[in-house]
Amino acid sequence: MVPQGFSVIWKNPFFMRWRKFNGESLDLPIIEAVEHVIKRETAAGFHLKVCIGTDSQVKGSETEFATVIVFLREGHGGFMFIHNDKTRQQYSIKERMLVEVAKSIEIAYELCDLFTLYDVDMEVHADINTNPNFKSNDALKEAMGYILGMGFAFKAKPEAFASSSCANKIVN
DSSP: OOOTTOTTTTOOGGGSOOEETTSOBOOSOHHHHHHHHHHHHHHTTOOEEEEEEEEEEEETTEEEEEEEEEEEETTSOEEEEEEEEEEOOOOOHHHHHHHHHHHHHHHHHHHHHHHHHTTOEEEEEEEEESSTTSGGGGGHHHHHHHHHHTTOEEEEETSOHIIIIIIHHHHO
C-alpha cells in the first residue's frame, strides 16, 4: 500500500509520460529515449553532459511538479525532456523541496547505469538556495546529503539551472 500523498511521487519512471520542449510526446520509455539520444549525439561527434532537476509551483490547492532531463552538447547548446505531474498533497516549503529532490533522484537512479555505460557525466540540480536568508535553504543539508549519498554530483542555486531555470520555466 502506498502512503497518502506518495502515489504521484513514486510512479515507475519507465511508464511516466515524457515530452520534448516543443510538446512532442516521447513514444519510447524514457530509458530507451535517453539511450537513443546518447547514441545519436555521440555519433554526431558531440560530448554530452546531462543535468536532471525538478521544480514545483503551488497553484491553488494543487502543486505542479516539472522534472527535466537536460542534455548539454559541449559547446553546441542543448535540449531537454520534460515530465509534469500534479498533486493535491499539501507540503511545507522544506517538504516540497525534498520531494523535488526525490523526483530528480528517482529518474537519475533509473538512468545512471546508462550514463555510466556511455561515459556521460550527470549532475542532479536542486532548486534550493545556498543563501540562508531564503526559506528553501532549510532543506539544503538534507538535499545535498541525499543526492551525494546516492553517489551523484550535486548543484544548488545559483548553479542549478536544470531545476531553477529549465524546470522553473515549465511550471510557471
